Amino acid sequence: MSRAVTVFAIIFFLLFISSENAVYAMHITEGILPPKWVITWFAVAMPFVGIGIYHVKRKKRQMPVYLPLVGTLGAAVFVFSCFPIPVIALNGMATSHPCGTGMSAVLLGPFVSVLVAAIALLIQALFLAHGGLTTLGGNIFSMGILGSFSGYFAFKIAQRCRLSLFWCGFLAGMVSDLFTYLGTSIELGLLVIGKGGSFIKATAEIFGVFMMTSQGVLCIVEGIVVGFILVFVYKRKPGILLHLGLIKDDTKPVQI
Amino acid sequence: MGFLHHTFSEVYARRNNWLTEVDVRVKLLYIVLLLAINLLTKNIFIPLFFLSVSFSLLLTVKIPFTAILRSMLLPLSFAVFILLIRGLHEGEKVWLSLSIVGYKLVLKEEGLWNGLQTCSKVLGGISLVILLSFTTTISQLCAGLKWFRVPNTIIDLLALIYRYIFLFLDEVDTMWTAQRTRLGYTSWKKTIKSFGILGGMLVIRAFARAEQTYEAMHARGYEGGGILTATLPPWRKKEYVFVIGIVFVLSFLIYTRHVRVW
Structure with missing residues (x-):
């Protein structure tokens, strides 16, 4: 079967190259998930979105500028997630795009990042036909919940380990990307249960296909870009990072 | 883009x-x-x-x-x-x-x-x-979602995010063209570095824009409630x-x- 997967990875890769010269593989498209999984993923995602709303409302009361801040940063992260990053293995013949959830989790916190991801996914589903409305819950789980929390905790752990700002950003970007693809693979892997397939095997194979194509490299690239972004913002406007709680004191130099 | x-x-x-x-x-x-x-x-x-x-x-x-x-x-x-x-x-x-x-x-x-x-x-x-x-249109969609009792925070953020996507796409496009003319994308290494600068500028501009937006909203009477006031007519x-x-x-x-x- 491993040989089949290799051939399959090539087919998958060629399919995506043919689609607008861009790879948008982390969204589960409309109609893929059966009803029971649609309900399950919505049930999993909604409490996180609800807590995200609560966080925004609470912070809005303390700091009224918070709502437009989440709106503009959400839009910035959305535009960042549209950056056409060239796939190095193909010498730039195809491009991929970052998730952006790692960056939004670092800047806004994990729960608000889930909310922003949910809105971004709704916009993408409606206006770009990436993802879908019935798969919104599933996509919020993989991209919003797993992506945001893994990226946020990676950043915090890296900070605790006293790594430089670049490496903290790198780990947040890379880990959130990896977890997003893992989440998508789990959701797709779960579909084979009860149909003669093995969940673990299918998940591992789908995740393997993601990593073997451009997405494995993309995780590293997104990490580097997020690292560069944080360092750039720190050098130009450290007050922003202080305001968002990424650094504790902008008068003391931070290792970059 | x-x-x-x-x-x-x-x-x-x-x-x-x-x-x-x-x-x-x-x-x-x-x-x-x-x-x-x-x-x-x-x-x-x-x-x-x-x-x-x-x-x-x-x-x-x-x-x-x-x-x-x-x-x-x-x-x-x-x-x-x-x-x-x-x-x-x-x-x-x-x-x-x-x-x-x-x-x-x-x-x-x-x-x-x-x-x-x-x-x-x-x-x-x-x-x-x-x-x-x-x-x-997005404004119709927001009005419809509001009618279906979707929380105001979601609708406000949907409207704000959608509105600023255009603006940032324009700004990123301008910066991207400027970077390209200065050979910012000639090699893969330079490309990644240029993307980092572009993303960083995006965060800085988003922050500045949030302040300006809030000032404008406040000047027009925003007191922390919903930002969309459009309502739909009764059903015919x-x-x-x-x-x-x-x-x-x-x-x-x-x-x-x-x-x-x-």
């Missing part, structure tokens, strides 16, 4: 035609219920019917065929991916066995049939979503007819067992 700007510019939704004039609440109700039917059906013809009707409706309001096809291309490739995954994994009965450069691929009948069902659902579902997005006879129509269609499909809800 040019194609994104075109996609987000609502060029088709802002046109005046009979589909854009349909009440957004009716459209939302129809799309949600039809998506549920699309999901629950065991029949491949119902999703394909949705696909053909959506295509026909969009063509009647002169949406270019290429624009519809471009929107469908990615979901279609994902559907083919699922078709192949299921064909390789599910079932016992071999439908096709082939060898590609020494690698043996075995496609099974049951898996392929299940995959085909999924493919039809993807096409049917996506065509319905495209039908909504090509005929509804036409809207009631539409809603009764979908209830009948749904009841018929459940009665004839085309849609199984239990």
